Amino acid sequence: MKNPFDTPERVAFRETCREFIDREILPYADTWDEAGSIPWGLHEKAGALGLFGFGIGEEYGGLGFDDCFMRAIWAEAAGSCGATGVVAALGGRAISIGPIDKLASKEIKDRCLADIIAGRKGSSLAITEPGGGSDVAAMQTTAKRDGNHWVINGSKTFITSGMTSDHFVVGARTSGDGLEGISLFFIDADADGFSRTEITKKMGWWASDQATLYFDDCRIPAENLMGAEDHGFGQIMHNFNYERLGMIAQCVGMMKTCLNTSIEWAQQRKTFGKPLIRHQVIRHKIADMSARIDATEAYCNQMCWQANNGQMPVAEISKGKFFATKGLEFCASEAMQILGGAGYLRGNPVERIYREVKVMAIGGGSEEIMRDLAVRQMGL
Ligand SMILES: Cc1cc2nc3c(=O)[nH]c(=O)nc-3n(C[C@H](O)[C@H](O)[C@H](O)COP(=O)(O)OP(=O)(O)OC[C@H]3O[C@@H](n4cnc5c(N)ncnc54)[C@H](O)[C@@H]3O)c2cc1C
Known part of the structure; x- marks a missing residue:
């Protein structure tokens, strides 16, 4: 298109x-x-x-x-x-x-x-905690002011590039309960009281490292507070919009590869005396995949236009993210099916995409949370 x-x-x-x-x-x-x-x-x-x-x-x-x-x-x-x-x-x-x-x-x-x-140094965003990621307002990691320092205590998990990053943007509670009282901090990997361990044996994202981070009386300079104290929740939510928009576009690319690989395979693979592409059931799968891709891409374009024009389209992004990940789940599954046993073998793009479906559906705001946010944006 x-x-x-x-x-x-x-x-x-x-x-x-x-x-x-x-x-x-x-x-x-x-x-x-x-x-x-x-x-x-x-x-x-x-x-x-x-x-x-x-x-x-x-x-x-x-x-x-x-x-x-x-x-x-x-x-x-x-x-x-x-x-x-x-x-x-x-x-x-x-x-x-x-x-x-x-x-x-x-x-x-x-x-x-x-x-x-x-690209000489790496950085990560650390919000999710062992106690949960969806409910950001329930964050337990604390930051207490001590003279010219902040002292951070707590833990973060699932942090992408957490083992290789030199710098971290970390959410921590500076006061109260709930969404008010969360702040963001800049923490260097060599800060006193900081340590990390790698999360291994994952379903997908093999080439990328995820880590659990530990802050044990981790002392950082007072100036490492990022933005206004107690205003971190809004900053985290604003940042999510860009992450989610990127994930929607990434899903479009993944879905297109599922479709293109399926078409290529269906044109050369023959069953019952004719190429797979000539069987109606397969043709319908191709049509369904293609329609979902077009719709997601058009939706993504609209969001990009809105964001470029100063309107952050939170409602569209929340609906777009679960629409895209559901489309991806559909396309990855249908493509695997069209490839048959060949799709099940490691080393082809469809097999790789199939095992990455869930991280797209859970990370950066899960499908359930996106639906909830979408309905709240409708004023309900
Ligand atoms: C590979 C990978 C990389 C990641 N990278 C990062 C990173 O770099 N930085 C970072 O901060 N985090 C990262 N995350 C964490 C990710 O953001 C969280 O996994 C995600 O927000 C969900 O949190 P949770 O896993 O704690 O699930 P939970 O919050 O415990 O939720 C569990 C399930 O319940 C559902 N659920 C929760 N509340 C509700 C509700 N009210 N109604 C209905 N259903 C609900 C959720 O949708 C989910 O399906 C990463 C995760 C993965 C898997």
């Missing part, structure tokens, strides 16, 4: 992303997935292309402009390679960059941001 919002710059950027994926990721996707990590040089190559620099000033090596369509173009291209573990390892930092840029002190930005944008 031709994108009515394409401009020459966006078309060229899509081509750049495509080339990067084809040259730097696709040939190694399986090897890195099986190895459980990516080489650090890939971060620097992505940084050199500006893939971490949306909305970041040129003084920190950013692009000096933002464009949600370009964010979506990169996310879709990344999803289309069907190696979302590699993409998570590479792009996990994206959800921490916005808060660092908007809320961290100038001293912290001058010290760290250029290295993060260039």
Whole structure:
């Protein structure tokens, strides 16, 4: 489907992303997935292309402009390679960059941001706790002021790139109960009282590391408070919008790969004397997949347009995220079915995508929470 919002710059950027994926990721996707990590040089190559620099000033090596369509173009291209573990390892930092840029002190930005944008250093966002991730307002990690320091106690889990990041944006309770009283902090991995352990044996995202982080009387300078004290909940929710929009676009890319791989296979595989593509049941699966992809893509375009025009479309994003992940679940399942036994073998993109369906449906706001948010946006 031709994108009515394409401009020459966006078309060229899509081509750049495509080339990067084809040259730097696709040939190694399986090897890195099986190895459980990516080489650090890939971060620097992505940084050199500006893939971490949306909305970041040129003084920190950013692009000096933002464009949600370009964010979506990169996310879709990344999803289309069907190696979302590699993409998570590479792009996990994206959800921490916005808060660092908007809320961290100038001293912290001058010290760290250029290295993060260039891919020389890694950063993570740490919100989820062992006690739960959906109910952000129930956060238990505490931050207590002690003279010129904050003292952090508690734990975070499932933190993407948590083992490899040099810097963390961490949510902690500074007062009271509930959503008021949460603040964000910038914490370096070498801070006193900080430690981490890796989460292993996961269903998917093999090439990306997830960690449990521990803060044991972890002392950080007072200036490491990010933004206004007790205002972290709103900041976390605002940041989620960009993460979710990116995940929607990533789902579009993943769904397209499911469809394209299915068509290619169905054209050359013969059963009962004719190619699979000539069997009506298979044709209907292709039609259903294609319709869901078109709808998700059109919805995503509308959200990008709204975000570019100063309206953060929270209602659309919450509906779009579960619509996209349900579409992905459908397309991945139908594609596996069309490939038959061949789909079940490790090392093809459909098999990789199939095992990544659930992380898309749970991470960044689960389908249930997205539905709840959507209905609340309707005023109900
Ligand atoms: C691979 C991976 C990477 C991740 N990376 C990060 C990261 O970088 N940073 C970070 O902070 N977090 C990260 N997460 C955590 C993720 O955001 C949480 O898993 C998610 O928010 C859900 O939280 P939970 O797992 O604690 O489930 P819970 O909150 O315990 O919920 C369990 C189930 O109950 C459902 N549920 C909860 N409340 C309701 C309700 N009111 N009504 C109906 N159903 C409900 C949920 O939808 C879910 O299906 C990651 C998770 C994974 C799996």
